[in-house]
Amino acid sequence: MSRRDLVPVGLLAIVLFVGSRLSARFLDAPYLLDTLNLYVEAGLLATGMTFVIVCGEIDLSVASTTVLVACVVSKFLGPETNPVVLVAMSVAIGSLLGLVNGALVTIGRVPSFLATLATMATYRGVAQAWLGPFSAKWPVMKGLDRAHLGNSPVPWPPVIWLLVAGAAGLVLHRTVFGRQVAAVGTNAIASRFSGLPVERTQLAVFALSGAMAGLAAVFLGSRLGVVRHDLGRGLELDAITAVVVGGTSILGGQGSMAGTVAALLLVAAAKTAMGVAGVKPEVQVTVVGVLLVLAVLAGNMAGLARRKAPTQA
Amino acid sequence: MTVLVVVAATARDPRFLSPQTLDSVLLWLPVLLVVALGQMPVIVTKGIDISVGSTVGLVAFSVGLIGKVNPSLPVPVLFASGLALGALLGSLNAVLVAIAKVPPVVTTIGTLTAFRGMAFLVAQGKQIDTNNVATALTDLGRNGVHLGPITVNWLLWLAFIPGALLAWVLARSAIGRTVYAVGGNPVAAALRGMDVKRILFSVYIWSGACAGLAGVLYLGRYGFVSAASAGVNLELNAIAAVVVGGVPVSGGSGSVLGVLAGCVLLAVVNVGLSVLGIAADWQLLAYGAVVMAALLVDAVGRRAKESSVVAA
Numbered sequence: 001m002s003r004r005d006l007v008p009v010g011l012l013a014i015v016l017f018v019g020s021r022l023s024a025r026f027l028d029a030p031y032l033l034d035t036l037n038l039y040v041e042a043g044l045l046a047t048g049m050t051f052v053i054v055c056g057e058i059d060l061s062v063a064s065t066t067v068l069v070a071c072v073v074s075k076f077l078g079p080e081t082n083p084v085v086l087v088a089m090s091v092a093i094g095s096l097l098g099l100v101n102g103a104l105v106t107i108g109r110v111p112s113f114l115a116t117l118a119t120m121a122t123y124r125g126v127a128q129a130w131l132g133p134f135s136a137k138w139p140v141m142k143g144l145d146r147a148h149l150g151n152s153p154v155p156w157p158p159v160i161w162l163l164v165a166g167a168a169g170l171v172l173h174r175t176v177f178g179r180q181v182a183a184v185g186t187n188a189i190a191s192r193f194s195g196l197p198v199e200r201t202q203l204a205v206f207a208l209s210g211a212m213a214g215l216a217a218v219f220l221g222s223r224l225g226v227v228r229h230d231l232g233r234g235l236e237l238d239a240i241t242a243v244v245v246g247g248t249s250i251l252g253g254q255g256s257m258a259g260t261v262a263a264l265l266l267v268a269a270a271k272t273a274m275g276v277a278g279v280k281p282e283v284q285v286t287v288v289g290v291l292l293v294l295a296v297l298a299g300n301m302a303g304l305a306r307r308k309a310p311t312q313a
Numbered sequence: 314m315t316v317l318v319v320v321a322a323t324a325r326d327p328r329f330l331s332p333q334t335l336d337s338v339l340l341w342l343p344v345l346l347v348v349a350l351g352q353m354p355v356i357v358t359k360g361i362d363i364s365v366g367s368t369v370g371l372v373a374f375s376v377g378l379i380g381k382v383n384p385s386l387p388v389p390v391l392f393a394s395g396l397a398l399g400a401l402l403g404s405l406n407a408v409l410v411a412i413a414k415v416p417p418v419v420t421t422i423g424t425l426t427a428f429r430g431m432a433f434l435v436a437q438g439k440q441i442d443t444n445n446v447a448t449a450l451t452d453l454g455r456n457g458v459h460l461g462p463i464t465v466n467w468l469l470w471l472a473f474i475p476g477a478l479l480a481w482v483l484a485r486s487a488i489g490r491t492v493y494a495v496g497g498n499p500v501a502a503a504l505r506g507m508d509v510k511r512i513l514f515s516v517y518i519w520s521g522a523c524a525g526l527a528g529v530l531y532l533g534r535y536g537f538v539s540a541a542s543a544g545v546n547l548e549l550n551a552i553a554a555v556v557v558g559g560v561p562v563s564g565g566s567g568s569v570l571g572v573l574a575g576c577v578l579l580a581v582v583n584v585g586l587s588v589l590g591i592a593a594d595w596q597l598l599a600y601g602a603v604v605m606a607a608l609l610v611d612a613v614g615r616r617a618k619e620s621s622v623v624a625a
């Protein structure tokens with residue numbers, strides 16, 4: 001963990017403390033752990049989003065991808081489906097939708113915020129046109145969130161997310177691919193002249209983000225048991241906020257998976273504490289939006305200070 | 314493209330080509346047009362303002378509330394307060410983008426949620442109903458200039474004011490030419506002594522002010538405002554209209570007439586969907602498909618141009 005990762009950890013401690021002052025029942029381990037189930041989808045999206053943002057891009061379509069994958073899976077797979085097939089199919093469709101984003105950005109050379117804004121509307125639009133005002137039944141693995149680790153109060157989904165994030169962290173920080181993502185995010189032109197496969201790296205991060213969105217669909221569907229077109233609205237905000245608060249530079253080039261995980265736990269704890277305090281969900285979203293802007297501001301100030309320091313010395 | 318949609322829709326149902334349909338298109342147009350006019354210079358500078366839909370919602374509700382509390386206020390005062398509130402909200406984006414150097418998409422996704430949350434706070438679970446809105450304001454949508462069987466409503470005439478202003482500024486004034494220069498190449502513009510910061514600042518305030526005006530037009534058009542739904546997805550429509558209207562996503566060029574054409578297309582698509590009896594569930598997909606198509610056409614055009622330069 002670097003020093004920047006400690007910022008969300010410190011904030012998390014403060015939020016837990018404030019939450020415990022708001023309600024005597026807030027600091028209850030089984031309650032908090034079960035609440036984490038609600039943030040597994042955002043956690044997976046943030047895990048993929050970390051790669052995208054370190055690569056200097058952004059993916060606004062993740063929540064829509066999750067909904068469309070959940071919609072396809074529940075429309076095509078029956079209750080006899082093997083869970084492995086279901087997970088594989090969800091991840092595959094998610095990656096495919098992510099590849100479309102990647103193709104728009106690399107082949108079409110459309111800025112990623114516009115390309116993924118377009119697919120954000122299109123993917124959810126397809127789900128809405130398909131399902132209409134109705135909901136579809138999620139076929140298998142219902143109630144995954146009620147499965148606990150042995151007799152402990154730890155539910156399975158957050159554990160799976162942490163394992164996925166850990167593996168993703170190794171890929172980002174310890175592999176050649178991870179270094180390439182950071183190099184492209186630092187300077188795509190210099191990376192191209194250094195012989196790095198810039199386009200392939202960009203395609204890969206969008207596919208990875210889509211794959212995470214597909215996996216998130218499994219947890220969303222299994223938790224709710226039904227799929228509607230309007231699920232998961234605003235999940236992209238939680239994900240982007242977690243990545244940026246976690247110390248990843250919004251301009252790309254550097255980031256930390258541990259920071260993303262800590263910041264997501266912070267967002268989860270903050271929303272839970274606000275819920276305990278009776279703050280309405282619409283206003284909770286506002287607080288997350290403000291947190292996002294403040295985090296980018298703080299990052300920019302720190303960057304400015306660092307750039308100014310050598311000239312003063 | 315607009316002609317294509319009209320022909321296709323008429324072929325499906327001859328009722329489409331009627332004065333009533335045209336009237337609905339003209340009534341649908343003003344709010345979108347003004348928001349798109351606000352968005353256009355932002356996109357010319359390679360930026361984006363996703364917060365406009367929430368700005369429209371917040372301003373529509375706030376101005377509705379002002380009118381409800383003071384029913385004797387004249388309509389121009391309502392317009393002035395909408396413009397001022399919109400410009401104020403836009404200045405927040407402007408400070409974050411131009412001075413604090415926060416990327417536009419992050420700034421405005423943050424303010425998108427912040428402004429929507431503020432609308433909920435202002436609304437306190439209530440709505441603005443038609444009987445809360447001055448008839449002088451809602452009449453602007455009901456009456457207008459009669460041209461044969463169709464009525465060009467007053468709201469649309471009001472929407473032409475920022476259109477004419479923007480067209481003049483972009484084509485004739487130094488600040489307008491600088492907007493194009495900053496969009497074409499911000500580094501070169503800065504090296505030539507142009508105040509890039511001031512230009513960025515201005516376009517986000519302009520976008521906010523336009524969204525503020527659109528909020529008052531929304532109030533006049535519908536007479537009903539709910540904090541949850543007013544202006545939702547409007548940013549998507551506006552961005553679609555601008556991109557379809559031929560403003561390249563790579564920045565640096567684009568015309569106001571193109572934006573007007575883009576808005577007409579979206580209005581025709583929207584009214585066409587309902588005339589053809591296609592459920593509202595298809596709307597989001599239609600908007601997304603329009604943006605995707607425009608982005609692809611833009612991308613193909615750019616590639617063709619680049620390869621011809623290489624060949625020459």
